[in-house]
Amino acid sequence: MRAAYASSFDTDNPLAALTVGERPEPIHPEEDWVTVQVLASSLNHHDLWSLRGVGLTPDQLPMILGCDAVGTDPDGNEVVIYPVVPTPGDPRGVSILSEHFAGTLAERVAVPRVNLIPLPTGLSATDAACLPTAWLTAWRMLTTKGRIDDAESVLVQGAGGGVATAAVALAVGHGKRVYATSRDAGKRERIAALGATALEPGARLPERVDVVIETVGAATFDHSLKSAAPLARIVVSGATAGHEPKINLRRVFAMQLEILGTSMGTPDELTDLLAFCAEHEVRPVVDSVVPFSKVEDAFARLHSGDVFGKVVIDHTA
Template sequence: MRAAFASGTDADNPLAALTVGERPEPVHPADDWVTVEVRASSLNHHDLWSLRGVGLPADRLPMILGCDAAGIDPDGNEVVVYPVIADPGDPRGISILSERFPGTFAERVAVPRSNLLALPAGMSLTDAACLPTAWLTAWRMLRTVGRADEADAVLVQGAGGGVATAAVALAVAMGKRVYATSRDAAKRERVAELGATAVEPGARLPERVDVVVETVGAATFDHSLKSAAPMARIVVSGATAGHEPKVNLRRVFAMRLEILGTSMGTPEELRDLLAFCAERKIQPVVDSVVPFSRIDEAFAHLHTGQAFGKIVIDHQA
């Protein structure tokens, strides 16, 4: 079957490790696994990290990439694929599709049947394919870990990427006052169109916030601390610009701040996210929809850092 996979790894030039070609049909490691016909998928920075060799050692190559997918189950139902697999062989007890089990950038993908969620009425497969990784992470950061229900104001660092842009859209839909940073003036304009107050990185906010969505890391972490209200939650799910920030511990204890780490979410949280988006008629922020025949171009675009929102792959084109 046609697939996009890591045929090797290259820390300096990850695109050089990407191959598009034929791979064997999916296998079922256990009786409860089923095969899904993939109709749409979406890219994440996780895919580029895999091509760099992060979390993907040589003994697992070649590996079909991709975490997110929506498609058709064996009974003909439209479904969304939850990408986290129980995995006793991983120290975390879990792994994400494309780490130990083949991913979603293929005509078909095998997953446990319990990892399939029904596509909500009125939601397109293209939109659904954006949700299981970046949007689910943003949802958990806000709703579960950040306790956004108790918040009035939210700061999202580095808006433009998949998780951060999702956090902006979701926090606005939750009725919060949302501030979002970006170094790119064009991205700040697009963030403002989503309903947030867009500011340059490090800019003083008109108020302190109750929740900070932090995916950037060292480059923005001091600003996150300074922008946090007493007893605020700074929720971290990434470190694209440095993973060893200097932390002013006096501010942490004096302001009684919570610094919380998280990633992904549970199947129940994905089900809640799907219902929330369907009920509020929220459409994921999509940078572009690219036919599978040009998936290498989609990877190259993600690698530039210029994408705003999700890059979706149409597997029927």
């Protein structure tokens, strides 16, 4: 079957480590695994890190890439794949597809049957393929950790990236006042078009917010603290610009702030996210849809740093 996979590692030029070619059919490590025919998938920066050798070892090569996908199960049902799978031997006890088990950037992929979630009516395969990693992370940050139902306002740092852009769209979909920062003027225009107030990094907000979504880290964390209202939740899922920020602990305890870490989400949370998007007509921000025959172009687009939203792969084109 045709697949896109890491055949080597290249720290400086990850695209050089990408190969598109034939790979064996999926293997079922357990009896409860099934093969899904992939209809659509989407790229994550995780795929580029894999090509750099982060999270993989040479003896795991070649490794089919990709975490997110929608496909058809053996019974002909259209399903969304939850990408976290039990992984004996991994210190976490689990991994996401393309770390220990072959990923979704292929004609077919093997997953546990319990990881298959029905595709809701009204959501296209290309839209739903954006949701299982970045959008699920944003959903958990806002709902389970950030308790957005108890909030009136949200600040999203570094909007333009996958998780942050998803957080903007979902917070707007919840009817909250949303502020979002970006260094890029063009991305600020696009953020504003989603319904948020777009600001330069570090800009003073017109109010202190109840929830802060942090994926940037050291570069924005002081601003996040200063922008937080009493009892606010600052939810962290990444640190793209430094993982050791200087924190004013007096502000933390005086304002009774919560600093919460999180990663990914649960199958139930993905089910809730899918239902929310279908019911409220919230659709993922899609940068581009690329046919699988041009998957190298999709990786180049992601690597360029110019993306806004998700890069989607159409496996049927």
